[in-house]
Amino acid sequence: LIDNFTSVLRRALSGTFYPVLQQAIGFGSAFEGWTAREEEVVYQVLVPLTPPLGHIFHLERDTDQQKPGRNFRVRVELECRCPREYQGMNMLCFQHHPDVIRRRTRQPNLLDLLCTDSYLDVKKTVHWFCALVGASWRRLPQSRSWHLVLLPSKRICNLRLTNGQESFQVKVLFGVQRRTSDIFISSRHRGAHTPSTMWPETYAMAETKFFRHMARQAPQDSSHLKCLQLLAHVLVRKDFSIHSIKTIIMHLLNTVPVSQWHRRHFLLQLSDALEQLRLSLEKKHLEHFIVGNQRLPEEIRLPPDVQRAKPPNLFHSLAQDPAAHSQAMQAY
Structure with missing residues (x-):
């Protein structure tokens, strides 16, 4: 289901400067073969995000010892695409000519869209994705037999699907992979007052x-x-x-x-x-x-x-x- 969503959304986002959605990764008890509850099944998936064309993600470790766990922020920078020997000359690149690129493509860059003070914002990202899901649901074959409800949540996209006889939830988190490892920083909350630009490290995958x-x-x-x-x-x-x-x-x-x-x-x-x-x-x-x-x-x-x-x-x-x-x- 989520792979269908991301496939549809990738096509819709082609040519924009929103984050690139990668294949979802299932994690947690439902994907490990056990469950602690006999209630509604809950599937948890993480959708990795990679930077769009002309953008770079820099992961910065939060050094605040008062916050629990290991936390990061994702600093978004515009990428210099000039050859080194021509850097600073009159060539179009995201870093040196953002206004020209914005005008020619008629697309705002990621800093304009989902960032707060140059850092990728969890709540803005979740709101953006949930809006896309709601707008794209009818394009999926599952929509003919399942009813989709978006449940309120600030740091995850929480979906409930019902077909009259059964129901299940899908909790979609977002993350950025740490290099090529199995460790991600994610949109999962950590405490009641997790800042919107904080991405806690997760080991669930x-x-x-x-x-x-x-x-x-x-x-x-x-x-x-x-x-x-x-x-x-x-x-x-x-x-x-x-x-x-x-x-x-x-x-x-x-x-x-x-x-x-x-x-x-x-x-x-x-x-x-x-x-x-x-x-x-x-x-x-x-x-x-x-x-x-x-x-x-x-x-x-x-x-x-x-x-x-x-x-x-x-x-x-x-x-x-x-x-x-x-x-x-x-x-x-």
Whole structure:
């Protein structure tokens, strides 16, 4: 569905200076083979953005230590397309003659369209894409049998599709790839007051790639996904985050021999995961699975700074808040 959308939109955007939409990447539980809820299925996809002709994206790391996680901004620059020896002379290029190009193409550049102070703006980008989706829906074959509703959201394009008998959601995020790695900076919010020009780093695509790798390595009757699904279904009701539960399972998958994930060892797997959760809660420490992990499968590509970084503690808030830690231990 999203690939159909991006294909239609790419044709519509041809000749403009909007971001170039790349093939969508599915991530999260629906693409990993498990789900924590029995409600409406939610598919999450990330649409990578690349700069249009005559533009360059520069990723700038946010150094504000008060903000959680690793965050970036996307500075947009007009590209100099002059031969070096003619730079500064009377030749048309985006950097030196933006007004002439704007007048000749009758198209504003990306700085005019979706940027705030030369930085790509998440909210403007989402609003632009949602408007395109609404205008293009009737061109898709799915529109003949499905009804589309755009749900309100500021940093993602949230779609609900229904056909009278079933329904599902598609949450579309946008991102910029960090070089050729599996790490992206994305439009996902981080906290209630995430600035519109902030793009948090996301590791979700790398995590989904890890689960696909394990699906190829694990025994055919492996129950690691069933174990994850059961734990997530039960523990999320006790206010444990799904991501922390998933992180524990990923650590176990990366350390326990795959031969021990047979279905007959299901209760042992469950016990190991719960014990690991207990130990992590007691220590108030659970290391991020992707950041700083030197033992990932070779096919998962990390930027050098992510690979060398100190793994964040997902239970940092428990270490800072004794009351929250006590509550978490009681919930366990």
